[in-house]
Amino acid sequence: ATKENSILYKLTREDFHRLVQTNPDMTLTVLKLLTARIRNAEQRENQVLIQKNKELRLQNETLEMMVKERTAKLTQSLKIIQEDLETAKTIQRNILPLGLKHIAHLDFASKFEPMAEVGGDIFDVIRLEKSKIRLFLADAIGHGVQAALITMAIKAEYDHIKHNAPNPSDVLYALNQIFIDRYGKKSNQFTAVIVDLKMEENLLVYSSAGHNEPYVLTNSQILPLAESGLMLGLEKDVEYHDTSLSFGLGDRLFMISDGYLEQENQEGILLGESKLLSSFLSARSLGLSLSDTVNYLMEEFHTFRGQTPMMDDVTILGIGTSFELGV
Numbered sequence: 021a022t023k024e025n026s027i028l029y030k031l032t033r034e035d036f037h038r039l040v041q042t043n044p045d046m047t048l049t050v051l052k053l054l055t056a057r058i059r060n061a062e063q064r065e066n067q068v069l070i071q072k073n074k075e076l077r078l079q080n081e082t083l084e085m086m087v088k089e090r091t092a093k094l095t096q097s098l099k100i101i102q103e104d105l106e107t108a109k110t111i112q113r114n115i116l117p118l119g120l121k122h123i124a125h126l127d128f129a130s131k132f133e134p135m136a137e138v139g140g141d142i143f144d145v146i147r148l149e150k151s152k153i154r155l156f157l158a159d160a161i162g163h164g165v166q167a168a169l170i171t172m173a174i175k176a177e178y179d180h181i182k183h184n185a186p187n188p189s190d191v192l193y194a195l196n197q198i199f200i201d202r203y204g205k206k207s208n209q210f211t212a213v214i215v216d217l218k219m220e221e222n223l224l225v226y227s228s229a230g231h232n233e234p235y236v237l238t239n240s241q242i243l244p245l246a247e248s249g250l251m252l253g254l255e256k257d258v259e260y261h262d263t264s265l266s267f268g269l270g271d272r273l274f275m276i277s278d279g280y281l282e283q284e285n286q287e288g289i290l291l292g293e294s295k296l297l298s299s300f301l302s303a304r305s306l307g308l309s310l311s312d313t314v315n316y317l318m319e320e321f322h323t324f325r326g327q328t329p330m331m332d333d334v335t336i337l338g339i340g341t342s343f344e345l346g347v
Contacts, residue, residue, distance in 0.1 A: 115172075115175055116130070116132055116142070116143060117130065117143075117144065117145055118130055118132060120145065121311070123147055124150075124153060124219060125219075126153065126217070126219075126339050126341060127309070127310040127311065127338075127340060127341060128337075129310050129311040129313075129314040129315075129337075129339075130143065130314065130335070130336065130338070131314050131317075131318045131334070131336040132334075133318070133330070133334045135279070135329070135330040135333055135334075136164045139164075139167065139168060139333035140159060140161070140162055140164075140168060140170065140171055140333055141157070141158070141160075141279070141333045141334075141335040142157075142158050142159075142160070142171035142174050143155070143156060143157045143158070143275075143335055143337055144156040144175070144178065144179075144182070145339070146182060148182075151220040151221075152216060152217065152219070153216070153219070153339070154182060154188075154214065154215070154216050154217075155214065155216075155217070155337060156178060156182065156212065156213075157212065157231065157275045157277065157337060158171070158174050158210050158211065158213075158231075158252075159210060159211045159212070159231065159277050159278060159333070159335075160208070160209075160210040161208075167333075170208050170210060171210075173199075173203065173208065174195075174210060174212075177195060177198050177199070178191070178195060181195070181198075187216070187225065187227070188214035188215065188216055188226055188227035188262055189227040189259075189260040189261055189262045191214050191227075192212060192214060192227055192249065192252065192260040193260055195212065196229070196252045196253065196256070196258055197256065197257075199252055199253045200255075200256045201256075203253070208253050209251050209252065209254055210251065210252050210253060211228075211229055211230040211232075211251045211252070212230075212231055212251075212252055213227070213228045213229070213234060213245075213275060214227055214228075215234060215245075215273060217267060217273070222266055222267060222268040222269075223264055223266060223267060224236065224265050224266070224267035224273065225263070225264045226245055226262070226263055227249065227260050227261060227262050227263070228245070228247045228248050228249050229249045229251055229252050230249060230250060230251030231247055231251075232247060232276065232278045232281060233245050233246060234274060235273070235274045235276075235296075236265070236271055236272070236273050236274075237271065237272045237274065237304065237340075238270065238271050242297055242301075243265070244293075245263070245265075246263075249261065269341055270341055271340055271341070272310060272313075272338060272340030272341070273338070273340055274300075274313075274314075274317075274336065274338050275335075275338075276296070276317075276335065276337070277332070277333060277334060277335040277336075278332065279330070279331065279332030279334040279335075280296065280317075280321055280334045280336065281293060282331060282332060283321060283324065283325050283331055283332070283334075284325070284328055284331060285324055285326055286325075286326050286327060286328050291321065295324065296317075299316065299317055300313075300317075302316075303316050303317070310338050310339070310340055310341075311338075314337075314338045317336050318334070318336060321334060
């Protein structure tokens with residue numbers, strides 16, 4: 021490279037101004053130098069900005085691709101979950117006797133509405149002997165898939181023992197022992213109530229494990245069957261007790277899960293027992309059949325809650341005969 025000699029002048033601002041004013045060539049040279057420096061600086065900044073924009077564009081493209089991939093995976097996972105829930109819903113409803121309308125000479129009706137696709141209520145009705153019908157209603161703690169899985173275990177274990185245990189209290193005792201031993205203490209708690217109808221004796225025998233009250237409706241009164249006993253799955257060796265009362269022609273039994281009574285409306289008011297009893301009386305005054313009464317109770321439930329979401333699963337079971345005819 022060629023080396024050139026340079027001379028450095030030290031000027032005051034006033035001297036520089038006079039020099040520029042008296043020497044147009046120097047003014048032009050200075051302007052060219054300043055313009056070149058500014059242009060070079062702008063070019064460098066532009067190059068930096070262009071590079072940064074390119075990097076940001078690549079990052080955005082990468083991020084968009086990642087978002088699309090994650091969204092696709094999430095959509096696929098949600099689809100699988102939804103399909104699994106639909107399968108679980110079908111299985112759960114298929115193991116419930118929802119289509120049963122008669123058992124022996126009695127009418128039977130049921131309504132089951134979980135708050136999600138699957139629920140924590142489970143029920144069963146079976147004719148054990150020619151003149152003996154056993155009804156079972158259980159409510160697992162919690163909601164949704166976890167509660168539904170517990171109900172599957174409840175149903176499986178109940179089916180193993182329901183034919184052999186002579187009394188409702190024996191069934192509850194056996195269920196409690198099984199769940200403590202096989203599933204672990206305090207891991208799967210649920211309430212349950214079992215009712216045996218002994219038709220030849222015109223007798224109802226029931227036992228409850230922390231479940232809310234069933235109701236017997238006669239021609240003249242409504243009898244709540246007081247709950248008693250500890251819920252299942254809490255403590256081992258719990259004794260349960262049977263209670264008996266008459267149940268004959270014209271009488272009806274209703275078993276209802278606690279999600280019905282504990283539903284709130286838009287004002288935060290609980291539906292409660294008084295509203296349920298009022299609905300029973302209205303259904304009877306209207307002369308509704310057993311099936312229509314169960315439907316009416318569910319309609320009253322939804323009318324009461326309005327736009328408020330369901331707070332729990334709801335199950336209603338009804339069995340009995342006509343009030344008027346007793347047949």
